[in-house]
Amino acid sequence: MKQIKDIKIKNKFITNKRQSYKVKNRLNIIMSKFKLPLKRTDLKEGELVKAEVGDKSIVLGMVKGTIYAMDSVCSHQGGPLEEGWLDDYDLTCPWHQGIFDIRTAKASPKTNWVTDVNSYSVVIDEKSEEIFVEID
Numbered sequence: 001m002k003q004i005k006d007i008k009i010k011n012k013f014i015t016n017k018r019q020s021y022k023v024k025n026r027l028n029i030i031m032s033k034f035k036l037p038l039k040r041t042d043l044k045e046g047e048l049v050k051a052e053v054g055d056k057s058i059v060l061g062m063v064k065g066t067i068y069a070m071d072s073v074c075s076h077q078g079g080p081l082e083e084g085w086l087d088d089y090d091l092t093c094p095w096h097q098g099i100f101d102i103r104t105a106k107a108s109p110k111t112n113w114v115t116d117v118n119s120y121s122v123v124i125d126e127k128s129e130e131i132f133v134e135i136d
């Protein structure tokens, strides 16, 4: 049976470092890097974990040792994606089985009733194993 963790991040636990990234077209995109109250060792292969960061609800999942993050609310009818399941990189929504690629948060063409959601970069501090997500 899959274990689902529900984590509420209060402002006092959030490390918010404003970072500026220059992109090719010379626009500056301001992104925030949030520290989650999780370490790499808290996630297990194929497990989904929900976290709330500010006003965003995200789901994290580990596939082949890499952790990915995307919106946790399904674009179809709002299904809780953290209650879905992973099959390789396919994250399936528990309500109507819409499929997303957890690497990109793009909807699978096999389930055209769902549309893309947002994907977030995950950064792991190699020393402390703390998990950070970058949200713009």
Ligand code: FES
Pocket (backbone or CB within 6 Å): 074, 075, 076, 077, 078, 079, 093, 094, 095, 096, 097, 098, 114
């Ligand atoms: S709510 Fe996710 S597929 Fe319908």
